[in-house]
Amino acid sequence: MSQAEYLRIFCGLLGTAAIAFAATPFVRRLAIRVKALDIPKDERRMHKKPIPLLGGLALFTAFIAAYLILFPITSENLFFLLGALVIVAVGTLDDIRPLSPAIKALGQVVACLFPIFGGMQIDYIGWFGGEYLGFHPWISVLLTLVWMFAIINAINLVDGLDGLAVGLSAISAIAMLVISIMIGNPITAVTSALLAGACLGFIPYNINPAKIFMGDAGALFLGYVLACLSVQGMFKAYTVISLFVPLCIFAVPLFDTVTSFLRRLLKGKNPFQGDKQHLHHKLILKGLTQTQSVLVLYSASAIIGLAAVVIAEGSLLVGFVLMLVAIAVSFALTGIFSRVDKETSKADATQETPHE
Numbered sequence: 001m002s003q004a005e006y007l008r009i010f011c012g013l014l015g016t017a018a019i020a021f022a023a024t025p026f027v028r029r030l031a032i033r034v035k036a037l038d039i040p041k042d043e044r045r046m047h048k049k050p051i052p053l054l055g056g057l058a059l060f061t062a063f064i065a066a067y068l069i070l071f072p073i074t075s076e077n078l079f080f081l082l083g084a085l086v087i088v089a090v091g092t093l094d095d096i097r098p099l100s101p102a103i104k105a106l107g108q109v110v111a112c113l114f115p116i117f118g119g120m121q122i123d124y125i126g127w128f129g130g131e132y133l134g135f136h137p138w139i140s141v142l143l144t145l146v147w148m149f150a151i152i153n154a155i156n157l158v159d160g161l162d163g164l165a166v167g168l169s170a171i172s173a174i175a176m177l178v179i180s181i182m183i184g185n186p187i188t189a190v191t192s193a194l195l196a197g198a199c200l201g202f203i204p205y206n207i208n209p210a211k212i213f214m215g216d217a218g219a220l221f222l223g224y225v226l227a228c229l230s231v232q233g234m235f236k237a238y239t240v241i242s243l244f245v246p247l248c249i250f251a252v253p254l255f256d257t258v259t260s261f262l263r264r265l266l267k268g269k270n271p272f273q274g275d276k277q278h279l280h281h282k283l284i285l286k287g288l289t290q291t292q293s294v295l296v297l298y299s300a301s302a303i304i305g306l307a308a309v310v311i312a313e314g315s316l317l318v319g320f321v322l323m324l325v326a327i328a329v330s331f332a333l334t335g336i337f338s339r340v341d342k343e344t345s346k347a348d349a350t351q352e353t354p355h356e
Contacts, residue, residue: 001181001184001186001189005186005189005190008070008186008190008193009177009181009189009190009193010193012066012070012190012193012194012197013193013194013196013197013200014197015062015066015069015197016062016063016065016066016193016194016195016196016197016198016201017062017197017198017200017201018201019061019062019065019066019198019201020058020059020061020062020197020198020199020200020201020202021201021202021204022201023057023058023061023062024055024058024201024202024205024212025205026058027054027055027057027058027061027212028052028054028055028205028211028212030054030057031052031053031054031055031095031212032052034054034096035096036052036053036054036095036096036215037050037051037052037053038050038051038052038053038213038215051210051211051212051213052211052212052213053095053212053213053214053215053216053217054092054095054096054212054214054215054217055202055205055206055212055213055214055215055217055218056088056091056092056095056214056215056216056217056218056219056220056221056222057088057092057217057218058198058201058202058214059166059198059199059202059214059218059221059222060084060088060217060218060221062194062197062198062201063084063194063195063198063221063225064081064084066194066197067081067191067194070190070194071187071190071191075118075119076115076118076119076120078118079114079115079117079118079119079120080114080115080118080120080228082114083111083112083113083114083115083224083228084111084221084224084225086107086110086111086114087107087108087111087152087220087221087224088217088220088221089107090104090107090108090111090216090220091215091216091217091218091219091220091221092215092216092217094215094216094217095215095216095217104216105149108149108152108153108220109145109149111220111224112144112145112148112149112152112224112227113145115148115228115231116141116144116145116148120144120228120231120232121140121141121144121231122135122140122143122144122147122231123135123137123140144231147227147230147231148224148227148228148231150254150257151223151226151227151230151250151253151254152220152223152224152227153223153257154223154250154253154254154256154257155168155169155219155220155222155223155226155253156216156219156220156223157253157256157257157260157278158252158253158256158257158278158279158280159213159214159218159219160278160280160281161208161280161284161290161293161294162206162207162208162209162210162290162291162294163203163206163207163208163210163294164280164293164294164297165214165218165219165222165253166199166202166203166206166214166218166222167199167203167294167298168252168253168297168298168301169195169199169222169223169226170195170196170199170200170203171298171301171302171305172226172249172250172301172305173192173193173195173196173199173226173229174192174196174305175249175305175306175308175309176188176192176226176229176230176233176249177189177192177193177196178309179233179245179308179309179312180192180233182309182312182313183233183312185233187232187233188229188232188233191225191229191232192229195222195225195226195229199222202214202218207291207294208289208290208291208294226250230246230249230250244308244311244316244319245308245311245312246308248304248305248307248308248311248319248323249304249305249308251300251301251304251323252279252297252300252301252304255279256278256279260278279297280293280294280297283296283297283334286334288334292333295333296330296333296334297330299326299329299330299333300326300327300329300330303322303323303325303326303329304322304323304326306322307319307320307322307323307326310322
């Protein structure tokens, strides 16, 4: 890649971070004005008071502004942007006045069809020995739609703690940025940098205690762009099984989504009905704070993201070892945090002075 491309990446990342950071306070005031608030009305919610939603509009604004400056309006780019507009509209409506699951799913499918029919499809994946596994056009469309729908909902479902979904999205975008630079794919690299920057600019307002939530407008948008990036640059460019690369990049949200769906189906429940058994909920039940739980999942995602980079270079064995390391680190941090919290609680109890 040329120096000009590296400059676009650098400026794009900093630019979107600055725009998202500057736009979020305005979006927060807008959310309060239109009463788009997340009210803690069930046990699944971790916050105790209403928090403004619509933070995704700041992410969307930052990303789109930089994208329009850095990319020409080709037919493929136009379809991508139209899909992004649809997905944000669906999320915004759901934040203001909750939509039914069917309408929400239909909106996601419509949004995904725009980039798919604009040419962004999984028409083949890399295989061993430099070979490629191709698909029939209609199978390609269906496979791409299922993949995009899965990623969108995985990011949405993991959005349960302050800063969790946006942080995991930033880590995924950075992993794709590094891989895209390695393989010389400037389009995916710059787009990944824009998404990572938008996430990083929003995180200061979203970490615990959150001043604003990104809501469905943000979670659906991040999932949509991440899915498009994986289709655009992650499936087709490797001499090893390229399917492992995007699976590693999205390992944490995908694992949480798949296990949640299977758990609900085995219990005879609606797989789309929320519960309090997600990974982040289980960490909270172990005694971890919101911040500690987020750090555990950040660490796992970052190490598995590194595994994706290693696998992209062709080192499958090292990549799998790193995934085992990620699991070990997650258990170790969980144990350390829970032990520290217990010791702190005991120390606080012993230091209490009796009432006179």
